[in-house]
Amino acid sequence: MDGKDVPPLESLVTTQPEEYQTQDSSMTISSSTKTTMHVTALDGIVNVNALFTTAVFIGLSMTSPSGDGAGNRDSCSASVEVVRRLIIFEVISFACFLFSSFIAMSLKLAINLSSSLPDSNPQHGEVESWLVKYGLFGAAVGSILGCLFLSLSIAEFVEVKLGLLYCSWESIATVVAVAVSVGSSLVIYIFTAVYASFVM
DSSP states (O other): OOSTTSOOHHHHHHHHHHHHHHHHHHHHHHHHHHHHHHHHHHHHHHHHHHHHHHHHHHHHHHOOTTOOOSSOOTTTSOOHHHHHHHHHHHHHHHHHHHHHHHHHHHHHHHHHHHHTSOTTSTTTTOOOHHHHHHHHHHHHHHHHHHHHHHHHHHHHHHHHHHOOTTTOHHHHHHHHHHHHHHHHHHHHHHHHHHIIIIIO
């Protein structure tokens, strides 16, 4: 045996580790992609909640304590009780948006902190999967509840400014438009939030 047909030792040593290295790199890319998607989703939740919170403040500033409408008859003018419900719904929606924003920012902070760990750390860029799932779902639930109470406050605001629903077709048309648009968008948002939280 002259040893000419024996393959080099380096090829025997490096063939198998290259396969494992390829699998590890693909897993790292997949994990980083999911992390980027989660951070992007959390940024979107925070931005939308900030927009809705601004709308709540505008609604509170435009609410008249007397409940006087725009030239409505006394029988069609909103009572003080309607104004009270309007303020209650706006405050509850504000609290829901704050709840959602705090959860989203806390989860984003946890992801950023884990990603800032050294590469030698085994937990680099990793956050518990249950924390990400339920954190995203909790933030989405807060936004959904905030939108529902904000829609209720808009309906009360319409009654305050345009008159009660049984007296004004403008009030009915406005409330129906809000209910259809917000309701359909919330249905899409709910399915998307469930898919992003528990399927992806």
